[in-house]
Amino acid sequence: MSNTQPTNVEADAIRLRGVSKHYRTVRAVDGVHLSVRRGEVFGLIGHNGAGKSTLFKMMLGLIVPTAGEIQIGGAAVSGRGFRAVRRHMGYLPENVVLYDNLSGLETLRFFARLKSVPAQECEAALERVGLAHAGERPVREYSKGMRQRLGFAQALLGKPQVLFLDEPTTGLDPLAIRDFYATLRGLRDEGVTMILTSHILAELQDRVDRLAILSAGRVLAMGSVQSLREQVAMPLTVQLRVEAADTSAVALALSALSLPCGALQPEPTPEGLQLRCPRSAKMQLLQALAPFGARVLDVHITEPSLEDVFFDLAR
Numbered sequence: 001m002s003n004t005q006p007t008n009v010e011a012d013a014i015r016l017r018g019v020s021k022h023y024r025t026v027r028a029v030d031g032v033h034l035s036v037r038r039g040e041v042f043g044l045i046g047h048n049g050a051g052k053s054t055l056f057k058m059m060l061g062l063i064v065p066t067a068g069e070i071q072i073g074g075a076a077v078s079g080r081g082f083r084a085v086r087r088h089m090g091y092l093p094e095n096v097v098l099y100d101n102l103s104g105l106e107t108l109r110f111f112a113r114l115k116s117v118p119a120q121e122c123e124a125a126l127e128r129v130g131l132a133h134a135g136e137r138p139v140r141e142y143s144k145g146m147r148q149r150l151g152f153a154q155a156l157l158g159k160p161q162v163l164f165l166d167e168p169t170t171g172l173d174p175l176a177i178r179d180f181y182a183t184l185r186g187l188r189d190e191g192v193t194m195i196l197t198s199h200i201l202a203e204l205q206d207r208v209d210r211l212a213i214l215s216a217g218r219v220l221a222m223g224s225v226q227s228l229r230e231q232v233a234m235p236l237t238v239q240l241r242v243e244a245a246d247t248s249a250v251a252l253a254l255s256a257l258s259l260p261c262g263a264l265q266p267e268p269t270p271e272g273l274q275l276r277c278p279r280s281a282k283m284q285l286l287q288a289l290a291p292f293g294a295r296v297l298d299v300h301i302t303e304p305s306l307e308d309v310f311f312d313l314a315r
């Protein structure tokens with residue numbers, strides 16, 4: 001799950017070059033370049049109105065870009081070959097429209113007919129999203145989370161090779177969110193490429209291979225969560241558990257370190273000390289602790305969260 005590999009055109013499941021969508025004065029999407037590799041789980045994040053849904057709709061061929069080129073599975077979305085590729089794409093829209101009077105299974109059979117997918121796939125899709133027990137019940141009796149799962153099941157019909165998931169965990173409880181990402185991992189192992197949006201950044205943080213931060217229609221940054229952390233140069237948070245008798249000596253040793261970024265400023269906590277430490281000074285900090293040996297009882301280093309990184313980049 002690293003973003004350091006060179007872009008390999010052969011391996012790109014999704015490729016956007018200079019894609020824009022303008023509505024009169026609104027630049028909903030503005031010159032986006034993006035590549036998603038086969039089998040990758042790719043996150044798209046941004047404030048409300050950043051252009052995520054517009055980008056999705058263009059990748060799905062639902063709206064036409066004002067400029068630029070989009071390729072899915074090597075086929076241009078605007079070209080003749082796209083019809084065939086589209087059969088292997090699944091889409092979970094932000095707001096799934098379902099018919100309340102149909103049962104879950106009937107709903108899937110309806111979507112299966114639209115997609116020319118064998119009806120036998122419907123039971124398996126319900127099973128995969130954990131709705132096998134509720135297949136015969138009318139959708140009007142479904143909870144919000146169950147409706148969302150059903151939407152996901154319809155996106156899985158036809159065994160798509162590329163999945164577009166727009167805020168797929170809306171309305172899901174924590175257990176259902178965990179199940180959902182476990183399903184994504186299974187799909188990833190099968191080589192399915194997935195691109196998803198979410199406003200819950202803590203949820204995406206450890207579950208995407210790479211992501212792009214979109215703001216006002218433009219890509220602000222792209223890469224693995226770790227590479228984005230390194231781009232923003234935000235400090236690490238260090239918590240030290242130290243015997244009360246040693247707290248002052250440890251604090252003194254750390255604040256005496258000569259660092260190009262300025263002195264560290266350890267603050268006392270009930271357990272010992274806490275400080276913000278630039279990534280570049282991490283090893284010096286650890287070396288400064290070494291002479292204290294076992295008198296430093298524990299060191300806990302916390303990386304900036306994806307949310308921290310997002311707010312730093314997309315302020």
Ligand SMILES: Nc1ncnc2c1ncn2[C@@H]1O[C@H](COP(=O)(O)OP(=O)(O)OP(=O)(O)O)[C@@H](O)[C@H]1O
Nearest residue numbers: 023026027028046047048049050051052053054055
């Ligand atoms: N059909 C349209 N006509 C005019 N403006 C539009 C249209 N569709 C989207 N926009 C504008 O384009 C911008 C991007 O909208 P989009 O729905 O893509 O954002 P988003 O990132 O998906 O937002 P959210 O997180 O709220 O779903 C917004 O300013 C929106 O008002």
